[in-house]
Amino acid sequence: MNKLMQQHRKRFGDFEVIEFVDESEIAKLRAKTDVATPLTLNWTWEYGSEVEELRALYEKGKVNQWNAERDLDWSIPVSNDEWVLSPEASMLAQICRLMGKDEATQKAAAFDELGHTLSQLLHGEQAALQLCGQLTNVCTKMDEKWYSASQVADEARHLEAISKFLSRKLGTIYPINPTLKILLDELLAADTARKKTLGMQTLFEGMAVGIFDLLRQESRNPLLTEMIRRVEQDEARHAAFGVLTMRRAVREADKTEMDEMEDWAFGILEALNANQQLDMLQTLGPKYGIDASNLTQATLGMPNWAELNSLIYMHTVLPNLRNLGLVTERTESQYRKLGMLYDRGDRATTVPELSLIA
Numbered sequence: 001m002n003k004l005m006q007q008h009r010k011r012f013g014d015f016e017v018i019e020f021v022d023e024s025e026i027a028k029l030r031a032k033t034d035v036a037t038p039l040t041l042n043w044t045w046e047y048g049s050e051v052e053e054l055r056a057l058y059e060k061g062k063v064n065q066w067n068a069e070r071d072l073d074w075s076i077p078v079s080n081d082e083w084v085l086s087p088e089a090s091m092l093a094q095i096c097r098l099m100g101k102d103e104a105t106q107k108a109a110a111f112d113e114l115g116h117t118l119s120q121l122l123h124g125e126q127a128a129l130q131l132c133g134q135l136t137n138v139c140t141k142m143d144e145k146w147y148s149a150s151q152v153a154d155e156a157r158h159l160e161a162i163s164k165f166l167s168r169k170l171g172t173i174y175p176i177n178p179t180l181k182i183l184l185d186e187l188l189a190a191d192t193a194r195k196k197t198l199g200m201q202t203l204f205e206g207m208a209v210g211i212f213d214l215l216r217q218e219s220r221n222p223l224l225t226e227m228i229r230r231v232e233q234d235e236a237r238h239a240a241f242g243v244l245t246m247r248r249a250v251r252e253a254d255k256t257e258m259d260e261m262e263d264w265a266f267g268i269l270e271a272l273n274a275n276q277q278l279d280m281l282q283t284l285g286p287k288y289g290i291d292a293s294n295l296t297q298a299t300l301g302m303p304n305w306a307e308l309n310s311l312i313y314m315h316t317v318l319p320n321l322r323n324l325g326l327v328t329e330r331t332e333s334q335y336r337k338l339g340m341l342y343d344r345g346d347r348a349t350t351v352p353e354l355s356l357i358a
């Protein structure tokens with residue numbers, strides 16, 4: 001299997017990381033704003049409902065609409081004098097503390113890191129908007145088209161809320177990470193409806209639910225908490241669409257197609273994991289005297305690294321892939337070796353996917 005971004009890989013001990021160091025190359029990636037996407041538009045003349053569960057999801061979406069301007073209290077202040085997230089939630093703040101820096105510096109580092117994370121989520125939201133627009137074209141059932149169209153409106157609202165939060169409250173929108181840009185382009189340019197759904201709705205929506213959920217749990221700011229709570233409710237519907245649609249797709253797929261989907265999902269997630277926050281550390285590390293490569297090597301050596309690293313993956317995306325039969329003996333041990341799959345006894349294997357439909 002060919003790994004993504006082969007030319008950016010290097011070994012840190014047993015682990016292969018993806019690292020971008022050439023600033024002009026990163027600038028070029030960001031400047032590449034046109035992406036050619038193969039897209040076969042599909043007409044359907046069946047206007048009645050054919051997939052009841054999707055129609056139900058569309059109905060849920062209609063009653064759960066909200067207004068990012070009116071339904072959030074934008075008068076609540078957000079400042080880098082406060083812990084916007086609990087201190088443990090910020091990798092940079094923890095490192096600053098270990099380096100003996102004062103609390104004001106730790107708070108500033110946490111504030112920057114939050115801005116960076118939310119900025120990457122914002123770019124991901126834009127990809128979701130674009131891809132969901134594609135789904136309204138490529139999907140073959142009217143229920144899928146209606147549902148996708150409703151999600152396009154959800155994603156526009158997420159872009160509105162998060163970009164306003166960043167510009168009004170944090171003051172900066174960080175540019176997209178090079179690794180993320182390449183992976184999102186890969187998803188947006190996928191050549192079949194099945195890959196588009198798997199990539200965006202199952203992989204990226206699954207990751208987004210995990211990240212948003214962890215952020216909300218750690219948030220100490222009521223505006224941030226409420227914004228994430230509302231976005232998450234929508235995202236849960238989106239991830240549910242991915243699971244429902246993929247469940248139908250895997251029922252119809254033969255062994256070769258199943259292997260192809262499993263490999264593709266693994267390839268994307270493996271590359272995401274291989275970056276190990278290096279893109280973020282290269283952007284923000286120097287400001288706080290932190291060397292990205294040194295820190296990442298130290299992190300990879302921690303005894304509980306896999307347990308921590310797997311949190312995001314084990315939240316939604318891997319349990320969903322497992323339920324779909326897209327983690328088999330072909331990839332399971334690799335996910336485990338890469339610190340992504342980690343069974344923690346009690347909440348071990350499954351997040352029951354339908355509980356996602358809030």
Ligand SMILES: [Fe+2]
Pocket residue numbers: 125128154155158235
């Ligand atoms: Fe979204």
Ligand SMILES: [Fe+2]
Pocket residue numbers: 128155205234235238
């Ligand atoms: Fe979404």
